[in-house]
Amino acid sequence: MVVDQLRAQHSEQEIDRLFQAFADTTRRDIVRRVTVGEYSVSGLAALYAMSFAAVQKHVAVLERASLVAKEKRGREQIVRANHDGLQRARRLLDEYEVIWRQRADRIADLLAETATAKPGRIQAGNTKTSKTETGKSKDRKGLS
Amino acid sequence: MTVVSSVKNLEALSLTVVAEFDAGVERVWQIWEDPRQLERWWGPPTWPATFEKHEFVPGGEASYFMTGPEGEKARGWWRFVAIDAPHRLEFDDGFADDNGEPVADMGTIHGLVTLEPIGDRTRMTVLSTFEAEEQMEKIIAMGMEEGMNGALGQVDAILAESVSA
Numbered sequence: 001m002v003v004d005q006l007r008a009q010h011s012e013q014e015i016d017r018l019f020q021a022f023a024d025t026t027r028r029d030i031v032r033r034v035t036v037g038e039y040s041v042s043g044l045a046a047l048y049a050m051s052f053a054a055v056q057k058h059v060a061v062l063e064r065a066s067l068v069a070k071e072k073r074g075r076e077q078i079v080r081a082n083h084d085g086l087q088r089a090r091r092l093l094d095e096y097e098v099i100w101r102q103r104a105d106r107i108a109d110l111l112a113e114t115a116t117a118k119p120g121r122i123q124a125g126n127t128k129t130s131k132t133e134t135g136k137s138k139d140r141k142g143l144s
Numbered sequence: 145m146t147v148v149s150s151v152k153n154l155e156a157l158s159l160t161v162v163a164e165f166d167a168g169v170e171r172v173w174q175i176w177e178d179p180r181q182l183e184r185w186w187g188p189p190t191w192p193a194t195f196e197k198h199e200f201v202p203g204g205e206a207s208y209f210m211t212g213p214e215g216e217k218a219r220g221w222w223r224f225v226a227i228d229a230p231h232r233l234e235f236d237d238g239f240a241d242d243n244g245e246p247v248a249d250m251g252t253i254h255g256l257v258t259l260e261p262i263g264d265r266t267r268m269t270v271l272s273t274f275e276a277e278e279q280m281e282k283i284i285a286m287g288m289e290e291g292m293n294g295a296l297g298q299v300d301a302i303l304a305e306s307v308s309a
Contacts, residue, residue, distance in 0.1 A: 110181060
């Protein structure tokens with residue numbers, strides 16, 4: 001497959017990191033929280049039944065995937081959402097949505113076509129407004 | 145528009161697409177049940193799909209390939225998880241190797257399709273959930289290519305349609 005088109009916009013490593021980052025429920029929860037507010041690493045650690053070090057590791061994975069950014073403020077490490085990284089994840093889902101929109105259009109075309117291909121032919125060019133139910137016909141040539 | 149709404153869940157890596165069609169539920173079910181109809185819309189015109197196996201029963205398997213403009217083939221597999229005709233279909237979708245065998249570490253997309261009547265029309269909801277695996281980008285890359293090539297094919301189809309109308 002021509003993966004180049006995607007690679008032109010997102011490096012392979014970048015995308016690997018992105019999906020790895022999302023593969024864990026704690027990390028997804030951290031992303032959800034920091035998109036609505038700032039948290040310190042210790043503030044996050046208090047929320048989960050795991051060690052500070054474990055939470056710090058999760059934050060590091062998210063940071064490498066460019067989903068969050070860390071900032072030193074006094075003695076605290078503040079975690080914020082990295083909106084560019086989140087945008088990229090959204091774009092990937094957007095691209096998948098395009099696929100389904102086009103599939104739906106092809107299905108509509110296919111359904112319109114079989115509506116006119118029946119013996120009691122409906123006028124061509126007016127298939128989309130036809131309310132004729134052809135679904136109960138025996139048009140199942142694909143199934144032997 | 146055929147697609148009436150779509151919802152993306154970034155955290156769950158899922159996409160829900162709702163489409164409405166001018167046909168009854170039984171008729172729309174056929175586009176999934178009948179491999180000859182399925183292959184007319186699963187791949188874009190530039191990457192048409194051919195289903196070699198399509199065991200449309202719970203636990204059944206399907207195998208297909210898509211043929212590119214240069215004759216290159218991309219293979220995929222489905223496993224039908226649950227089938228409740230003509231309203232509900234659940235299946236897993238993934239990559240296959242040249243022999244049609246599932247490539248285990250490539251990740252899968254879980255699909256849940258529901259059909260509901262709205263008068264004499266049909267509302268189809270497709271929920272796709274990605275397994276967030278490191279090689280998932282390939283599935284999306286494939287989809288993206290589909291999307292781009294498909295977009296061009298779609299323009300042709302629209303032009304052809306307006307000429308014949």
